[in-house]
Amino acid sequence: MKTLFLTAFLAITIVSCNNKAKETETNATETQAGSIELFACPMHPEVTGKKGEKCSKCGMELTEPVAQSKPDKNTQEPSLNNSKAKVGVLGADTSVTPLDYVNDIVICYLNLKNKLVKDDSEGAAEKGKILLASFNRLDTKTLNANQKKAYIDIAEDAKEQAEHIAENAGKLDHQREHFILLSKDINDLIKMFGSKMQLYQDYCPMADDGKGAIWISETKEIKNPFYGSKMLTCGSLKKTL
Amino acid sequence: MKNSLKKVGILLFLVVVAIQFYQPALNQNPDQDYTNDFIITTNAPSNISKLIKTSCYDCHSNNTDYLWYDYLQPVRMFVEKHITDGKRELNFNEFGSYSNRKQQSKLEAIGKQIKSDEMPLTSYTLLHRDAIINEVQKQELITWINSIKQNSLSEK
Numbered sequence: 437m438k439t440l441f442l443t444a445f446l447a448i449t450i451v452s453c454n455n456k457a458k459e460t461e462t463n464a465t466e467t468q469a470g471s472i473e474l475f476a477c478p479m480h481p482e483v484t485g486k487k488g489e490k491c492s493k494c495g496m497e498l499t500e501p502v503a504q505s506k507p508d509k510n511t512q513e514p515s516l517n518n519s520k521a522k523v524g525v526l527g528a529d530t531s532v533t534p535l536d537y538v539n540d541i542v543i544c545y546l547n548l549k550n551k552l553v554k555d556d557s558e559g560a561a562e563k564g565k566i567l568l569a570s571f572n573r574l575d576t577k578t579l580n581a582n583q584k585k586a587y588i589d590i591a592e593d594a595k596e597q598a599e600h601i602a603e604n605a606g607k608l609d610h611q612r613e614h615f616i617l618l619s620k621d622i623n624d625l626i627k628m629f630g631s632k633m634q635l636y637q638d639y640c641p642m643a644d645d646g647k648g649a650i651w652i653s654e655t656k657e658i659k660n661p662f663y664g665s666k667m668l669t670c671g672s673l674k675k676t677l
Numbered sequence: 678m679k680n681s682l683k684k685v686g687i688l689l690f691l692v693v694v695a696i697q698f699y700q701p702a703l704n705q706n707p708d709q710d711y712t713n714d715f716i717i718t719t720n721a722p723s724n725i726s727k728l729i730k731t732s733c734y735d736c737h738s739n740n741t742d743y744l745w746y747d748y749l750q751p752v753r754m755f756v757e758k759h760i761t762d763g764k765r766e767l768n769f770n771e772f773g774s775y776s777n778r779k780q781q782s783k784l785e786a787i788g789k790q791i792k793s794d795e796m797p798l799t800s801y802t803l804l805h806r807d808a809i810i811n812e813v814q815k816q817e818l819i820t821w822i823n824s825i826k827q828n829s830l831s832e833k
Contacts (some may be wrong), residue, residue: 454748588776589776589777589778589779592775592776592778592779593776593778593779594783596779597782603809613789616780617785619777
């Protein structure tokens with residue numbers, strides 16, 4: 437009898453395993469669609485609200501979808517002393533610039549980096565997920581053509597690296613491999629958009645099988661995210677950004 | 678005792694027969710457009726292109742050469758999952774459509790995966806003996822990948 441149950445159980449698990457891949461796919465599309473909640477007045481784009489609401493200036497129905505032009509307070513993770521940043525403040529007339537979003541992304545990256553410094557693989561995975569979301573919040577429509585092209589190019593790659601870091605909790609080495617590529621992307625992102633904070637570009641000559649790699653840090657003190665406790669202070673300050 | 682063993686045997690047989698009816702769509706696209714294909718866009722030499730096609734394309738492209746046992750369940754589900762995951766990660770048929778930055782990252786990743794023997798998967802080479810990349814081929818492949826990596830960098 438026991439074996440009977442066992443075989444049935446086995447068959448069910450095999451079938452359900454197969455469905456997993458499809459599930460994650462639909463989840464991804466759902467979250468993307470979920471970020472479009474705001475609608476703007478067709479005449480006054482600055483007036484936004486929920487679907488079906490009326491414009492406060494002309495009374496027209498809000499019909500133009502806005503891809504979350506203002507960050508949602510609740511989803512905000514960044515906190516790294518960004519007291520001056522407008523991010524996370526849903527003020528009526530403070531407009532959030534692309535730089536605020538980039539700043540957000542950078543802070544998410546720094547949080548992730550600090551987990552890697554501490555050899556915390558689970559923590560890094562979690563921060564990777566948050567970083568991934570921060571890329572999706574920037575609405576590329578607010579960028580000019582040049583910026584847009586560069587941003588999409590960077591984001592497409594960086595999101596993939598973040599995803600890998602998020603999915604590989606427990607495999608610290610693998611996460612760090614992706615962190616090398618991610619750091620390059622973030623470096624280019626800062627080069628393109630600038631930064632609100634004082635940042636440092638550090639260099640580890642040993643990383644990436646001796647090819648060397650850079651990372652971005654918010655502290656002047658060297659804390660190596662590629663090796664963590666093994667070689668915490670290995671590396672050198674290359675540039676002040 | 679003998680009787681219950683027989684029952685279990687019959688049930689197992691029935692389950693195996695039943696799951697044969699679950700046949701997801703095959704990863705086969707005879708009309709595949711090859712303009713963005715990795716081998717075309719990178720202008721790969723014939724030895725490299727043959728190597729990549731035999732060792733990688735079954736899971737990393739829109740066309741899989743199925744073997745007879747691939748049609749049998751539960752092998753079928755296992756294989757199909759690998760193909761879905763593989764294509765999501767890297768689809769050689771679409772390589773040319775990736776942004777330059779992504780192409781560079783992918784080349785980097787391909788080199789690493791081959792160097793560390795993570796790819797091709799052992800579960801794949803177990804039955805696809807021709808897909809095994811030997812040490813000499815491995816070196817050839819890595820050298821070639823490194824060469825096209827630099828090429829695209831100097832274009833900038």
